[in-house]
Amino acid sequence: MNDTDVKAELRKYVEENFLYLRPELDLHDDEDLLQKGILDSLGFVELVDEVQTRYGVTVNDLEITEENFGSINAIVGFVDRKRAAA
Amino acid sequence: MNGRTLDEDLSAAARRQGDKTVLVTQQRSVTFTELDAAAERVAVGLLALGVQPGDRVAIVLPNSVELAEAVYGVMRSCAAITPLNPTIKAGKLSQLLEHASVAAVVCDEERAEVVRAAVARSEREIPIVDDLASIGSRRDGDRPPHPLDSNLGAVVYTSGSTGEPKGVTLTQRNMTFVADSIIEYLEMNERDRILCLLPMSFGYGLYQLLTCVRCGATLVLEQGITFPGRIVGLLESEKITGLPAVPTVFQVLISLKGLAERELPHLRFITNAGAGLPAATLAEVRRTFSGAKLYSMYGQTECQRVCYLPPDQLEVRPTSVGIAIPGTELWVENEEGRVARPGEIGELMVRGSHVMQGYWEEPALTADRLRPGRWPWERVLATGDLFTQDEEGYLYFVGRKDDLIKSRGEKVAPKEVEEVLHSLPGVREAAVIGVPDKLLGQAVQAHVAAHAGHELDPAALKRGCAEQLETHMIPQHVILHTALPRTANGKIDRRSLSGKTPPQD
Numbered sequence: 001m002n003d004t005d006v007k008a009e010l011r012k013y014v015e016e017n018f019l020y021l022r023p024e025l026d027l028h029d030d031e032d033l034l035q036k037g038i039l040d041s042l043g044f045v046e047l048v049d050e051v052q053t054r055y056g057v058t059v060n061d062l063e064i065t066e067e068n069f070g071s072i073n074a075i076v077g078f079v080d081r082k083r084a085a086a
Numbered sequence: 087m088n089g090r091t092l093d094e095d096l097s098a099a100a101r102r103q104g105d106k107t108v109l110v111t112q113q114r115s116v117t118f119t120e121l122d123a124a125a126e127r128v129a130v131g132l133l134a135l136g137v138q139p140g141d142r143v144a145i146v147l148p149n150s151v152e153l154a155e156a157v158y159g160v161m162r163s164c165a166a167i168t169p170l171n172p173t174i175k176a177g178k179l180s181q182l183l184e185h186a187s188v189a190a191v192v193c194d195e196e197r198a199e200v201v202r203a204a205v206a207r208s209e210r211e212i213p214i215v216d217d218l219a220s221i222g223s224r225r226d227g228d229r230p231p232h233p234l235d236s237n238l239g240a241v242v243y244t245s246g247s248t249g250e251p252k253g254v255t256l257t258q259r260n261m262t263f264v265a266d267s268i269i270e271y272l273e274m275n276e277r278d279r280i281l282c283l284l285p286m287s288f289g290y291g292l293y294q295l296l297t298c299v300r301c302g303a304t305l306v307l308e309q310g311i312t313f314p315g316r317i318v319g320l321l322e323s324e325k326i327t328g329l330p331a332v333p334t335v336f337q338v339l340i341s342l343k344g345l346a347e348r349e350l351p352h353l354r355f356i357t358n359a360g361a362g363l364p365a366a367t368l369a370e371v372r373r374t375f376s377g378a379k380l381y382s383m384y385g386q387t388e389c390q391r392v393c394y395l396p397p398d399q400l401e402v403r404p405t406s407v408g409i410a411i412p413g414t415e416l417w418v419e420n421e422e423g424r425v426a427r428p429g430e431i432g433e434l435m436v437r438g439s440h441v442m443q444g445y446w447e448e449p450a451l452t453a454d455r456l457r458p459g460r461w462p463w464e465r466v467l468a469t470g471d472l473f474t475q476d477e478e479g480y481l482y483f484v485g486r487k488d489d490l491i492k493s494r495g496e497k498v499a500p501k502e503v504e505e506v507l508h509s510l511p512g513v514r515e516a517a518v519i520g521v522p523d524k525l526l527g528q529a530v531q532a533h534v535a536a537h538a539g540h541e542l543d544p545a546a547l548k549r550g551c552a553e554q555l556e557t558h559m560i561p562q563h564v565i566l567h568t569a570l571p572r573t574a575n576g577k578i579d580r581r582s583l584s585g586k587t588p589p590q591d
Contacts, residue, residue: 020545041311061342064315
């Protein structure tokens with residue numbers, strides 16, 4: 001699976017699970033999920049869970065940060081790095 | 087500390103250890119001297135805007151340095167703080183501004199629009215301060231008046247079961263008394279560095295700031311748990327000694343891989359309140375933070391803190407919330423109004439100087455909860471919560487007397503959510519209940535039936551709620567029915583709604 005597919009999948013997941021409360025929002029792949037109020041801490045726990053199961057990567061405690069999970073692009077990058085290291 | 091008000095705590099600490107950092111936030115940090123100077127400036131600015139001692143000043147801010155400046159600035163002007171949830175919507179805000187006859191609102195630019203909309207509905211002129219840095223200078227007026235501990239300290243809003251606003255009215259004395267009691271049993275001192283993720287509109291969050299300033303400690307303030315990895319990083323980098331949290335926060339933290347293996351040598355204690363920790367979570371929390379003492383506590387806005395379990399008892403009675411906080415007395419009262427026998431269920435009663443003065447301008451609601459005490463001048467607090475006590479006097483929470491939901495440690499009045507649902511197009515019937523939820527403690531579950539010819543969309547109903555309600559009140563689940571089940575006398579049968587999986591019409 002390449003980056004484009006991962007991105008499309010993640011986008012779909014975020015839209016279906018978190019964005020339905022904000023239909024007016026046109027979410028860009030670089031946009032801050034937290035600042036835009038799309039996800040809160042509980043949302044991140046769900047999202048991290050999803051990323052772990054879907055892409056078979058392990059996410060450590062210190063890794064759930066803005067750098068790795070702050071936007072769709074950040075998550076794609078994170079999954080990429082994790083898989084390359086595996 | 088005899089008679090020292092909360093505002094005087096700040097000046098005293100500034101004199102004693104002015105260069106020490108009192109507050110750390112992601113944006114900036116301030117010293118005791120800087121916070122003290124800001125409080126003075128804000129106080130002078132508020133007085134210049136016409137705020138009088140004893141007036142209520144609403145604070146609508148997320149956790150930030152500005153929030154602390156507002157809290158201490160308001161208190162220094164000898165006015166009372168009314169801290170409100172930063173996600174509050176204009177309708178509710180306007181209701182509270184009138185209820186407490188608020189004299190001014192402090193907010194930030196982001197919330198200014200909501201605040202202006204709420205203020206516009208008032209017939210009174212209510213000044214809005216949306217940029218705290220811009221108000222006040224020494225030239226504006228005289229020094230603020232001398233503070234007394236019998237002054238009005240705060241009106242803190244909490245939900246009643248029918249959603250009516252209840253403004254818990256506290257004097258400075260109520261607040262300093264409970265702050266001292268908390269400082270005593272947690273053995274807090276000026277070496278402490280507390281990490282606060284809880285909103286300050288919530289008493290449990292507010293008192294993190296008040297106790298830290300009172301004992302000269304440092305508070306690391308975050309806007310909620312946000313990115314869990316950041317919190318773990320802060321525990322290490324900020325050498326956090328105390329972590330107060332609610333079950334939801336603990337659920338997030340224990341879900342993190344690798345946290346239990348971290349040393350966290352500075353972490354001295356963690357506290358839980360807001361709702362009880364399920365036994366499995368409790369064990370997991372103890373394993374994750376094995377080097378820290380865990381305090382299980384119970385409190386309510388009406389007196390802030392009621393009881394705590396001394397950590398050495400956690401092994402002996404893990405499900406207990408312990409004993410009265412220092413300087414106070416507790417007992418369980420049965421239906422005949424007598425002290426309950428060990429194991430007998432009854433309402434928990436509280437006696438002490440932390441008990442509120444009443445609900446702001448609601449004498450009937452006040453009389454329901456403040457009962458005559460032993461002396462003519464004394465009133466004791468009926469908590470409205472059911473408990474039992476064991477042979478040695480340790481307390482166990484049994485349940486609430488009303489149907490309030492506790493989600494993420496915060497109260498949700500079903501009625502308030504139901505009213506919003508009823509206002510949405512196509513909704514004929516709505517009932518809101520709490521259902522067990524691993525992360526939230528209780529999740530808000532809405533049961534809704536449509537008017538004939540209407541089709542309802544659960545996502546649209548949630549959106550409608552999000553537009554009018556604070557975040558923690560938005561239903562997690564919306565379940566559609568053709569008609570809600572009724573009891574024999576025609577009331578919605580809430581028990582059957584919570585008892586079984588409802589039909590998915």
